[in-house]
Amino acid sequence: MTETSPDQTVPDAPVIDKDNWQDADNVRWSFQHVDQVLPTTPISRGTGPVAQLPADLQDLGSVEVPKTEFSEARSVRSVIEASDTDAWLVMHNGTVLTEEYFSTMGPGTEHLLMSVSKSLVGTVAGVLAGAGDLDPSRLVTEYVPELAASGYAGATIRHILDMRSGIKFSENYLDPQSEVRQIEEAIGWSETKPAGQPTGMYDFLTTLEAKSEHGGVYEYRSCETDVLGWVCEKIAGESMQTLMSRVLWSRIGAERDALIATDQYGVGMFDGGINTTLRDLARFGYLYSNRGVSLTGEQVVPTSWVGDTLTGDADIRQAFADGPDDNRMPGGMYHNQFWFPFPDSHAFLALGIHGQMIYMNPGANFVGVKLSSWGLPQDARKLFPTIRAFDALAKSVSAPVVD
Template sequence: MNQLPVLPSASSSKFGMVPNLQHNGIPQGMDLENWQQDPYLHWTFSHVADFLPTAKISRGDGPVAEVPENLTDFTELAFDSPEYGGPTTVRQVMDDSYTDGWAVMVDGELRTEQYFGSANPETSHILMSVSKSLVGMVVGALVTQGKLDLSKTIESYIPELEGCGYEGATVRHILDMRSGIKFSEEYLDPQAEVRLLEQVIGWAPRRDHSLPKTMYGFLASLKKDGEHGGPFRYRSIETDALGWLCETVSGKKMPELMSELLWSRIGAEHDATIGIDKEGTGMFDGGVNASLLDMVRFGSLFLEHGKSLTGEQVVSAGWIADTFAGGSTSRKAFKQSPDDNRMPGGMYRNQCWFPYEGNEVMLCLGIHGQMIYINRRANMVAAKLSSWPLPQNARMLFPTIQAFDAIAEAVGDSDSIPELPLDFAPLDQYTTSMPVVPVAPAAAPVPQVPVTAVTNQGTVVGVDPTSGATTVDWGQGPTTYGGVSQ
């Protein structure tokens, strides 16, 4: 495969500072205390399985979704960035933001694929919280199959969570990070719950021996500091609760389930992996590792009504519509967040970010600069793997979004814009389940579960079991969204 050449850059020169590898292949001086710190990040983020326990998420034995090349050099594309105080270029942003690799796909064609330092197309890089969006898609697949009801409380599925802070929170609350659970995301505070969780799963030295010994024990120990269903507040632990939920309703460990429902269906080229604790429970909120182009393949689901590049319907078109529409209070809850998300008019839905008003642009985000960028109007998926020295850095995050916005503007509106309208009404809640669509080849037709999915503004009245097209009655006649035949 041809890629654009690796450019001389500030970031690639920094990679040369990584200490020499020891005889066991681990950088000299690197340990559990500092593996997420500079200067080790470029190496550790691409070698997690070499020093931490992981489990395989198999790609299966199906065909790889080939992405035809039509390479374009966007690096000199200029745009204005408030963080830069004026004009900058895509090249400058990629250089300054410790990029390990980035790629752009437009209308199903690979327009850019570029790597820095030792990264290459085979590199399995930690996705950090982009993992959340993958877990959200697995939840969507289970909802599509009728195995999950978003209106039910989490303890109705997981009795072990009765009596803890999560009791009374619905699956929808957790999916949109609107539970009232007490969980601090202050990465620079060693006593924040997000850092204590790393001790529990073995990603950091265990200094507090009073902490639970497992991920699930930690979840059950959490208290509540607000009402469930309130404002949006970013809490990584919500995704870990969703992972436990997926395992409970499916009866399968998450690596197997993610392979079955997601990774084996998107035409992935490489197996993914996920970090696990001592009992084999995954670090669902940030432990998935995958290659750059497989991130692009995953992102394409959002442009194709839940259909993969290989033609498999992974989730229903209704689930994708729900993600882009949000609920009737999603943007209000986002605005009321006590955190400064710097995304006015945005929202968070189904483990995905919307940085602007409207629903043309969607993001999957992870600390240290991991990103999948979706632009519906340009029919574009972009992905970026990075090794920022600090977990969070607005001066690197927002210029990256702006760079991808500039590329989307440069390629223009697509002639292949997905037919799912950009102004569809929200599908707030499903009283029983999403309509069933086939998720695996079957000798006999997949039966359709009777549909009683009621939204706040309309009723899902039908779904085509072959195409996945979802029909909603808004009171003045039905409207059909999506479907694999479109």
């Protein structure tokens, strides 16, 4: 069903600034008004036709979600209501079956995607690779010589696509001294900025050091996507905003321009700064459930890149298993900036902190999108029931059943 449902009250805009916009009490408002907190630049949808989203609206809330490590068996509706949902949508065979908005979120609201942005940047890299402009086996420094004196010397594009560089970078969101918080200070996502620290995205990336050999185990590092974005910009000779519009956003039949938050120099926050609507995010997700072909029928992502993304290999899975992160995804992998949570499933994910998700199941031609405002950046009690809810929905609406 398409509807707007009442939910908790949102804070008034004037009390929110760069030092508190990511606080638990503020994220619901700030994730829907990023352009009022941070500098942003449009990612143009171009002038092409909007890809229509045919609808066969159904109430899927009663579908049962099996028991997980984090919750008893319950309904999809219970999962949605218990996980700070701002909006969610289910699409099967290109038809919308459920579309629902809560509180101030609506069809035209551009919501911050956080690290779902990584999957969009990874897709841009895939388009460049398909055109022969980017070679994943080449060194990062061949494209960005400015990183030659940094820890990225010797790392390949493949290493950063799969987060297997040896860079020292803590992703501990609750530690104000972690590198993931330092990068926010450098790009202006926080007013707090210690004296002598890097200014701007590029400047920050040049300061990173290696702690181990490149090509080892997987470790989640947001800086990998920022380097990947810089590589793409160097190859194209244009900003990510312009590049993503040209090779991706203007080709999926998007309804609205997307936005990307930028640093003080106009450089995009590639790893987590993209904002878009629920429907346009579903249009993007559809690419990966349809061999890279958009709802308008255009081959946007090369089939070879989609195939490589979905396949991976034993080495990638082993690197994921041996990594230090507690992902609770045994047998899974991280590949080409996407998550593959289970070895026995066709499903894979684009994920962002505070509950942003695209769930894609090409075997079922199924896409689920959920935008949220969790109080904590990471919350397994909300993440895994949501994944299993989309699993259950994919099985429920598909024939034959595909795991």
